[in-house]
Amino acid sequence: MDTQTKQTAKQQLMAMNGDEAVAYAVKQSDVDVVAAYPITPQTIIVEKYSEYVANGEVNTEFVCTESEHSALTACIAASATGVRTFTASASAGLALMHEVLFVASGSRTPIVMAIANRALSSPLNINGDQSDSMAQRDAGWIHLYAENAQEAYDTILQAFRIAEHNDVLLPVIVGLDGFILTHSLENVNVLSDEAVKAFVGERKLPNVLTHEGKVVPFKLDPANPMTMGPIAFANYYFEFKRQQEEAMKNALTVIQQVHEEYAALSGRNYGNGLVEAYRLDDAETALVCVGSAAGTVKTVVDELRANGVKAGLLRLRTFRPFPVEAVRSALEGVKAVAVMDKSMSFGGNGGAVFHETRHAMYDAKTHPIIVDYIYGLGGRDTSPKDFRSIYDDLHRFAHAGHADKAVHFVGLRE
């Protein structure tokens, strides 16, 4: 996080964990409907928000549903009426939403959902890894990942703007690592309610042509009936999917614009909003990671740099849409790259972040050696020592001109 010196909005320091920071951001965003079901480590978000509702601090219809499948279904219905909608989940809860995730993106309902990233059963595990949201990467949602509680707060505020932008109209997942971020107390700078209100604004609806031949706002409204989510057979289904791909492409621009506007307001920025390069300009070796691990890696990079090692980090803040150009230009000059995957694609020769990063580099002018390190599954701690050993490996690969294998495991008893 770079600290800007120019004039920014007045802020207040609050002690909050990641979940509380999310709930606070949602409270300030004037959300009309929250439908959710609690699951560790997301529970605090729902608990905290229900307190706001009970205290009359928000003007939100809070729907306690019987499952996550129902929670997201309620959110889709609410969002279709044109109101601002939020939910949160994790792990098995997100998995239960699976089929409905596609309905939300296909219906172009701009729901914002916080995911407290957690491992999936079996064996049962409540701790943090990114298996849950990475498994949903093809469901048509935008994926943004926070490095700390401050960024979780900042990203939720930006997420409503991104999701509801008329060039986008896609639901957004904001991922924060379970327990590491969700349950750790941090100093979080928050904007005033007025500043957030002015930044997030009211949801604006695009116009659509209905079967009655009227051009009306895109929402379910008895005064202007329209059919949403009908059947579309082979003659039209493909066209609707192509529209979603275009919306993802547009999101690459909108995410950067909203991030820039927020940076001017708050004084906080995270790279260009898509990726954050840390001491990468002249780096010979680099790690690529998603989420909270970046904090530890930055410390290791500083240590290595102090010892004359040209190490760097690229953090993917946006995973969907995958920022191909930004990743390519950031890594083109690096000799050896280790991609950190906090989830597995079993039998897939590495994890999702590895696949996509190496794929993005295929069209690059120069090709770094790119290897994958699976880490932290089920909440396994990954220490600075582990990350130092990866930079050592990269140094060795760069010197040899090749890596001994593509996929590695770090912090695992071999």
Added chain:
Amino acid sequence: MSAKEKTWKEIAPAGVCSKSSTSFMTGDWKTYMPIRDLEKCTNCLTCVILCPDGAIRWRPEMGKIEFDYGMCKGCGICANECPTKAIKMELPEKGEE
């Protein structure tokens, strides 16, 4: 695909329909069709309420219910729920409908 069909740039998002559902005749989906027995029917209108397609109408001027076979998909909920068993699901005779 016909040349008249629109491109992805021309259609509304999220499958918002260009036509009303009343212009999509779904009656040809059915195998069995509901046949009512006027002797048994008490006009309780349970079938009118329960029909998922709104394909059964109460015609007060005629004093009876009427099936819209152009819309009825033949699901049989009306026959199953009818308290006096006045509706039977039958294969259409050749040339019927």
